[in-house]
Amino acid sequence: MGEITQRAPIPPLAGRASFLLSQLGTRSAQEFANRLAPLGMRPSHFGLLMHLSQDEGQSQQQLADAMGIHRNVMVGLVDDLENRGLIERRRHPTDRRAHALHLTAAAHDLLPRARRAADEQETQLLAGIDEADRNHLIALLQRLADHAGLSPGVHPGLRDDGSSAAHRPC
Amino acid sequence: MGEITQRAPIPPLAGRASFLLSQLGTRSAQEFANRLAPLGMRPSHFGLLMHLSQDEGQSQQQLADAMGIHRNVMVGLVDDLENRGLIERRRHPTDRRAHALHLTAAAHDLLPRARRAADEQETQLLAGIDEADRNHLIALLQRLADHAGLSPGVHPGLRDDGSSAAHRPC
C-alpha cells in the first residue's frame, strides 16, 4: 500500500439523509413522549385520541385499521384511556360485538393541551431555520414520505404490517 | 357556539416537521435493519464495526462512550460479533482489565458490503429528488441535528442518557 491518504475510505455516515432522518426521528419521538408524559399520555394514546376526534363512534377495529395497529394492541390502548377517563366504550348502534368509542369531556379538554405541546416542540425544532427553508423542508419531507409509501398521519412505529423486522436472533 | 366552520380546529398532523421526521426516521431505521439482516447484522452491530474501524484496539468502554450506549449493552454486542467471527477480544496492551477490540479479516470483507447496502437505501430514499434539493435537504437536516444537540454519527436509539423516557406506567 503506497502513498494513499489513509482517511479517504470513510464515507460520512453523518452526511446521509437516511441516517439523519433516523437520528432526528428517534429524537423527535423521544422528545414528544417526554412532552406528553406530564399529561399522562404516550404518543400512541395521543394518536388514538386524534384519530377518534375526527370521527367519534368508531369501533376498535376501525380505529386499529386507521392507525395501522393490531386490534389486540388496541385493547390495551383503549383500556388505558378508559381508565384515565378520556374515552368511553358505548354500545355500538348496529353491531353488538363491537364497541362505539367516544371521547369524554375530559378528553375534549386535554386534547388541545396535548396539541399545544406538539406545537411547542415544532417551534423549538425549527427554531434555527427561517420561514422559507421551513416550508421547503416540510415539502421535501412530505415528498419523501409519499415516495416511501407512508400514509399521512399514520406512524409506522405502531406498525402491524406482519413483517416483524425486529425478530431475527442475530 | 354560533356559526363556526366546524373543521377548522384540526391542525394537520401530517404537515409537521416533527411528525414527518418521526415517521421517516422510523421507516428509515426499519428499512436499514431489513437490508442489514441478510448480512447477519443489526444496525447496532454495524455502528459498532464502523466506530471500531476508525480506530482499532479500543476498549469496550471507549467504544460504548463513543456510541453513547451503556457498557453492559456493549458486552452483548461484542458477544454477538465475536460469535460471528467479526471481531476479536485481545489483551489490552496497557490495561489488564480491558479488552482491545480488533476487526477480523471477515469484518474487513463484510463492512464494505454493509456500506453498499446503506448506499442503496440512500439512493432509493432520495430517488424522487433532484441534486440541488438533496443537498439542501441534507444541509437542513444537519442544521436541525446540530441544533438539537445530536452528535454526528451517534444514533440516539441506542442511547444511555439516564433519562429513561419509556418508564412511566401511564
Place this chain on the structure above:
DNA sequence: CTATGATTGTCACTATATATGACAATAACC
C-alpha cells in the same frame, strides 16, 4: 330457520428488549 364460516373484542402466553444492581479483577491514587 338452521348451520357454517367470518369478525369483534378479550385474554393468556411467549419472546424480546431494556434497565438495574451486584460482582471479581484490576487499576489509580494517596
Place this chain on the structure above:
DNA sequence: GGTTATTGTCATATATAGTGACAATCATAG
C-alpha cells in the same frame, strides 16, 4: 499498603410486542 474507581461480566427485574385461543355475535348459504 490501603482505599477508591474502573472494566467487563452476569443475574435479575421490567416493559414492550407478537401470537394464538376463545366466546359472542354477525353474515351467509342452504
